[in-house]
Amino acid sequence: xxxxxxxxxxxxxxxxxxxxxxxxxxxxxxxxxxxxxxxxxxxxxxxxxxxxxxxxxxxxxxxxxxxxxxxxxxxxxxxxxxxxxxxxxxxxxxxxxxxxxxxxxxxxxxxxxxxxxxxxxxxxxxxxxxxxxxxxxxxxxxxxxxxxxxxxxxxxxxxxxxxxxxxxxxxxxxxxxxxxxxxxxx
Amino acid sequence: xxxxxxxxxxxxxxxxxxxxxxxxxxxxxxxxxxxxxxxxxxxxxxxxxxxxxxxxxxxxxxxxxxxxxxxxxxxxxxxxxxxxxxxxxxxxxxxxxxxxxxxxxxxxxxxxxxxxxxxxxxxxxxxxxxxxxxxxxxxxxxxxxxxxxxxxxxxxxxxxxxxxxxxxxxxxxxxxxxxxxxxxxxxxxxxxxxxxxxxxxxxxxxxxxxxxxxxxxxxxxxxxxxxxxxxxxxxxxxxxxxxxxxxxxxxxxxxxxxxxxxxxxxxxxxxxxxxxxxxxxxxxxxxxxxxxxxxxxxxxxxxxxxxxxxxxxxxxxxxxxxxxxxxxxxxxxxxxxxxxxxxxx
Numbered sequence: 001x002x003x004x005x006x007x008x009x010x011x012x013x014x015x016x017x018x019x020x021x022x023x024x025x026x027x028x029x030x031x032x033x034x035x036x037x038x039x040x041x042x043x044x045x046x047x048x049x050x051x052x053x054x055x056x057x058x059x060x061x062x063x064x065x066x067x068x069x070x071x072x073x074x075x076x077x078x079x080x081x082x083x084x085x086x087x088x089x090x091x092x093x094x095x096x097x098x099x100x101x102x103x104x105x106x107x108x109x110x111x112x113x114x115x116x117x118x119x120x121x122x123x124x125x126x127x128x129x130x131x132x133x134x135x136x137x138x139x140x141x142x143x144x145x146x147x148x149x150x151x152x153x154x155x156x157x158x159x160x161x162x163x164x165x166x167x168x169x170x171x172x173x174x175x176x177x178x179x180x181x182x183x184x185x186x
Numbered sequence: 187x188x189x190x191x192x193x194x195x196x197x198x199x200x201x202x203x204x205x206x207x208x209x210x211x212x213x214x215x216x217x218x219x220x221x222x223x224x225x226x227x228x229x230x231x232x233x234x235x236x237x238x239x240x241x242x243x244x245x246x247x248x249x250x251x252x253x254x255x256x257x258x259x260x261x262x263x264x265x266x267x268x269x270x271x272x273x274x275x276x277x278x279x280x281x282x283x284x285x286x287x288x289x290x291x292x293x294x295x296x297x298x299x300x301x302x303x304x305x306x307x308x309x310x311x312x313x314x315x316x317x318x319x320x321x322x323x324x325x326x327x328x329x330x331x332x333x334x335x336x337x338x339x340x341x342x343x344x345x346x347x348x349x350x351x352x353x354x355x356x357x358x359x360x361x362x363x364x365x366x367x368x369x370x371x372x373x374x375x376x377x378x379x380x381x382x383x384x385x386x387x388x389x390x391x392x393x394x395x396x397x398x399x400x401x402x403x404x405x406x407x408x409x410x411x412x413x414x415x416x417x418x419x420x421x422x423x424x425x426x427x428x429x430x431x432x433x434x435x436x437x438x439x440x441x442x443x444x445x446x447x448x449x450x451x452x453x454x455x456x457x458x459x460x461x462x463x464x465x466x467x468x469x470x471x472x473x474x475x476x477x478x479x480x481x482x483x484x485x486x487x488x489x490x491x492x493x494x495x496x497x498x499x500x501x502x503x504x505x506x507x508x509x510x511x512x513x514x515x516x517x518x519x520x521x522x523x524x525x526x527x528x529x530x531x
Binding site for chain 1: 223224225226227228229230231232233234235237240241243244245256258261263265266268270285286287288289290336338341343344345346347348349350351352353354355356357358403405423425429441
């Protein structure tokens, strides 16, 4: 009776092996296999070609407002259900040659407001662009979001910035960086 | 106090930004030349097992066990009229208030240690494209959970005094980490609320909860039927871009046409994230003035063909198992018979 026992074991092994092959590969690690995505067109954001000068204001004015220049986003993918979001944030603005540990020589990003203004849309695409103002530019937050139903679209807007100045703000030139960040959601 | 007096005393005291006079003489405020689109980025590779998932075609959406590594190619494009040196790097991201937000600079998420891009700097002539590669290596001791990041492409700010500007464009990374299979995704449409915006246009806001283990990007549409006089309207697209973190409940809004009568309507909302779909219906009436009606609990609609894809596989598996067992038992009894015969001899 040695043979049948051996055979039973073999049959059991065969059936579990069969199960292993045929069961849905729930935990299978297939992330190594990829395929190539092709596209002729892309989503792009305009590249700033100079620094911006907001002009000057008296230190006692309290605020200074100026235009940042045009931000242009082109979605040439012409796809159904296209969506992208642009966020904006700012660094501190520091007095050139000043002592940046002193509050009156710094404009904090919380004191900088962002107004997107009116957006212009060109191209055959249909959809909606929602522009959102920011009262503080300390953390990146959405300033513009496009939801497209179909077709390509170019959206441009010219944001203006308002700097709230401290009562003791020191006169001089202040430098900082504004960042627009675009990611595609769909 | 001397400093204070100086500040007050200056006539045109605060020059926030001096005129910079950049060497190229170009102006950021001026309109760009026609056809000068800008800086672009695009994912070139997606995993085969996510071929049907539209999210995986635009973002890196993946699940990795600790210790595993993946690489993905992406493409940078210079659609401007001038040569660019593009810096590309990985930053961390967060989901905040229903929005996927890349953190300032690079941020400080774990993904910064795990993901690396090569090359980090890509010079491109006008209308030129080039590929780069990101390698994501999850360490063996990584704790389970989702990590978010962005592969950024940017050009260095133009030097000069004043406001430097950086416009960057990025690919989102939704990376799930954990042993075994990917956590299941799921979401529930809880309520539908009819509202009217201050400018008089009706809208529907759905409260959607992410009840699964992965972040979701909502897309979908609303259909209105059984309206006054048997009217139907739609479909109206839902605002895209709402990202639901795991466990989060966020509103998904559908803007509607001003000409729509107040109702009542039977509203059906179909939402999807990737290949996952959920639908719900509710009877709603738009308020006459700018306000929100009370939320109406949404009744889920069963998905057509749900789970159908798994059925043949499971049935086939059971059949094959039965076949193997049958063959095994048959040969077993055959052998027994033969053994009996030999022992009888």
